[in-house]
Amino acid sequence: MRSKNNFLKLLYLLTLFSVMSAEAQNNTTNIKDRLYIGTYTQKGAGIYVYEFNPENYKTRQIQVLESKTSPSFLAIHPSKRFLYAANEGNNTVASYRIDPSTGELAALNAKPSGGSGPCHVSLDPKGKLLFISNYGSGSLAVYSLQNDGQVGQLIDTVQNPTLNGKKPHMHSIIPSADGRFIYASDLGNDRIYLYDVDAASGKIHPGQQPFVAVQAGDGPRHFTLHPNGQYAYSAGELNSVVNVFSVHPTTGALKAIQRISMLPKDYSEKSSAADIHISADGKFLYASNRGHESLVIYEVDGNTGLLKTLDFQNSGGKHPRNFFLDPKGEFSIITNRDTDNVVLFKRNRQSGLLQPTEWSLSIPTPVFVTQMSLD
Secondary structure, three states, X not given: OHHHHHHHHHHHHHHHXXXXXXXXXHHHHOOOEEEEEEEOOOOOOEEEEEEEOXXXXXXXXXXXXXXXXXXXXXXXXXXXXXXXXXXXOOOXXXXXXXXXXXXXXXXXXXEEOOOOOEEEEEXXXXXXXXXXXXXXXXXXXXXXXXXXXXXXXXXXXXEOOOEOOEOOOEEEEEEOXXXXXXXXXXXXXXXXXXXXXXXXXXXXXXXXXXXXXXXXXXXXXXXXXXXXXXEEEEEEOOOOEEEEEEEOOOOOOEEEEEEEEOOOOOOOOOOEEEEEEEOOOOOEEEEEEEOOOEEEEEEEOOOOOOEEEEEEEEOOOOXXXXXXXXXXXXXXXXXXXXXXXXXXXXEOOOOOOEEEEEEEEEOXXXXXXXXXXXX
């Protein structure tokens, strides 16, 4: 009898230990991700950091990194150890260390952006180079990145010209997946410039095709590449259109194949395009409309890269700027600048359509959001 009782006690303890271990594991893995939100700091406080569970959307604020320099666009290093911010308020680019356990940010250093009005920052796929787009001066800059995450030496700068009396306005720089090229969208010039990136020095040189021009007044703002590398999509801010291109596999050159409206046919009020992203499976494209207050949803033809308009999803606020598209395809998070809110939509991976939820964050003048997975 004593042996049986001892066995039952041992079984009970093992079961209890297993349950406690499972609970402990759940407690440490429930919050898998972090959200980093950039703001304009006339009202906002700086960079907002949240814990985020992508399974149930539970969120907890863990830091507000105060900065009055309008850290409006952010980029996370491929190693997930560092974050970089384009500071429109003082014409700098800043680096931060990401605490691996909490996700909190600690300032490292800052360097001049190489122009005025920096509005976009991006990194090459290997995390060795940083690219800055200066909207005000119409210039771009390339910096090296140090192993400790700090912004290093200025490697290269390019000042775009004034064309036909229109001042240049550099708006974004997107590297190719292999890092051999960058695509630099100039809203003022109505051009997307293509540069070859020297792998050894980090310097950039005009590509075999130095640029592609879009229709006058389109104002190319943001740019994204199809996951297969064969197609590219440009959001034209001023005419609210998406320009579609095929991409040359060797030179990266762009060839225009479609120009499609971002607005409903019966919509006649003022609106302007902002951000653009493609789903990880390459089947759907999304772009944000400021004025129409929506995300337009397109179906992507897998054989041609061409777009077909599917739907318009209200953004849940006013003046939707940057938005995040979950790589796993389950949701999208949108920043609405003029209503001071960040909202989440569930996403149907089969249809590409978005469904509103009650999830919302109240943040003054949010303009950028990105997710860092801890998986």
